[in-house]
Amino acid sequence: EVQLVESGGGLVQPGGSLRLSCAASGFTFSSYEMNWVRQAPGKGLEWVSYISSSGSTIYYADSVKGRFTISRDNAKNSLYLQMNSLRAEDTAVYYCAREDRMVRGVMVSWGQGTLVTVSS
Amino acid sequence: SYELTQPLSVSVALGQTARITCGGNNIGSKNVHWYQQKPGQAPVLVIYRDSNRPSGIPERFSGSNSGNTATLTISRAQAGDEADYYCQVWDSSTWVFGGGTKLTVL
Numbered sequence: 680e681v682q683l684v685e686s687g688g689g690l691v692q693p694g695g696s697l698r699l700s701c702a703a704s705g706f707t708f709s710s711y712e713m714n715w716v717r718q719a720p721g722k723g724l725e726w727v728s729y730i731s732s733s734g735s736t737i738y739y740a741d742s743v744k745g746r747f748t749i750s751r752d753n754a755k756n757s758l759y760l761q762m763n764s765l766r767a768e769d770t771a772v773y774y775c776a777r778e779d780r781m782v783r784g785v786m787v788s789w790g791q792g793t794l795v796t797v798s799s
Numbered sequence: 800s801y802e803l804t805q806p807l808s809v810s811v812a813l814g815q816t817a818r819i820t821c822g823g824n825n826i827g828s829k830n831v832h833w834y835q836q837k838p839g840q841a842p843v844l845v846i847y848r849d850s851n852r853p854s855g856i857p858e859r860f861s862g863s864n865s866g867n868t869a870t871l872t873i874s875r876a877q878a879g880d881e882a883d884y885y886c887q888v889w890d891s892s893t894w895v896f897g898g899g900t901k902l903t904v905l
Contacts, residue, residue, distance in 0.1 A: 716894075723883075723896060723899040724834070724842065724885050724896040724899070725896065726895070729892075738893065740893065741800075779847070782830065782847055782848050783889055784830065784888065784889025784894060785844065785847045785889075786834075786844065787847075787853065789841040789842055791841050
């Protein structure tokens with residue numbers, strides 16, 4: 680069974696940093712592209728970042744470019760999101776999501792999310 | 800940047816058919832995916848590549864995509880279908896979500 684478990688969320692002050700992790704199991708992690716998607720309280724889904732299976736290709740939403748860094752460790756079956764210079768508008772539940780190998784751009788499996796609150 | 804437009808809310812009577820639209824410029828040329836999200840839960844993929852159902856998704860869920868509008872159709876709506884629904888496409892190395900539609904089953 681595919682499992683994605685996010686961790687690392689919490690309360691952080693504006694301008695602070697946080698590192699999210701996503702532990703993957705139940706599939707060959709190194710073969711799959713991964714994404715981070717967030718959802719602000721009471722709002723819709725917003726794509727944050729993508730990383731290819733090898734880590735060689737990375738994309739970011741404009742809203743986080745230059746502040747967030749996505750990475751992965753295939754030996755540890757883990758996905759990460761380093762978040763710097765956090766703002767109040769970054770407050771959200773952050774989900775990691777696995778893409779399908781055959782259909783580009785579709786997120787077939789999601790974790791339960793981790794809440795990040797940016798507030799003083 | 801590419802934008803997807805969904806109605807904020809759709810209501811359907813129990814047992815009837817609900818249709819949720821997703822508008823975008825020439826969206827018919829793109830692969831559209833649909834997610835269901837219930838309160839406090841992670842999204843679940845219900846339709847991929849316009850009209851395909853993942854395993855475990857009831858046949859009551861179907862999709863279509865043409866021109867400037869993609870549509871998620873839920874037949875014989877049940878109380879358990881009440882949720883937020885999001886359309887999504889991949890466009891120029893960005894993953895775009897619609898704003899979401901709250902489905903209410905009356």
